[in-house]
Ligand SMILES: [Zn+2]
């Protein structure tokens with residue numbers, strides 16, 4: 001396909017998808033920092049992604065913003081752009097671009113399992129499918145998130161005097177874990193680190209049920225005994241968390257599959273809750289798109305490229321720079 005290149009630059013409309021450096025025209029899949037950057041001239045994205053960019057980077061973080069509704073095509077020159085839900089975080093979109101009878105779909109990050117804090121993933125048939133591969137190895141088979149939440153609830157009931165301090169990325173993971181807890185019937189107030197406040201408020205204002213949230217203040221450490229406290233992973237190891245009394249350190253992440261990694265970061269109760277597709281989701285999604293060409297980016301490209309080739313598809317790794325889930329804070 002001549003009109004889109006490995007930097008996800010779409011020549012006929014002179015626009016980039018999720019560019020790392022400031023550009024004139026950017027189409028943004030979702031609000032995580034490795035996809036949405038400040039400093040572009042024109043930004044095209046879902047309304048919620050634009051709201052999130054403004055919350056994180058400021059109202060003037062781009063010269064102009066244009067929001068698009070999911071499923072409503074926008075025609076620019078001879079190019080038709082449509083956003084479809086990616087199921088990753090609130091407002092996250094796959095970008096479909098049609099030009100001269102061919103369709104390209106760029107997923108950004110995605111997952112296909114249900115998540116009540118994000119719009120449900122949709123399969124879009126296409127000719128070229130650009131997929132992430134954060135968990136692109138067969139060893140990554142995420143358990144059901146409900147199972148992980150049950151483990152957490154069990155630990156809370158077994159150790160009712162200790163604080164459960166959960167490390168969560170501030171955008172997406174925090175709100176998903178809270179809404180999973182609410183769905184499981186946990187109705188106590190949940191304490192949140194100040195870094196999570198604005199985005200939790202935003203999710204609530206968008207109708208996601210987060211229940212009663214309270215700011216985690218050090219002077220309330222007695223009250224937080226037996227409670228759930230959420231904080232960004234970086235706060236788990238700093239002075240802030242040491243002020244809590246004898247907390248049980250938990251972390252919610254797809255990476256918790258790797259036991260040594262959990263141990264190394266001092267995580268006592270790992271919760272394998274991922275906002276990215278696991279190996280089976282990646283391969284079945286690739287099949288369902290019926291695309292004959294697959295570009296793989298964002299993580300462990302090689303195994304997925306190999307799988308595609310074995311299954312009769314053209315596949316290439318895209319070595320986009322600056323893409324790493326670790327950056328998503
Ligand atoms: Zn992301």
Ligand SMILES: [Zn+2]
Pocket residue numbers: 032034035109298323324325
């Ligand atoms: Zn990402």
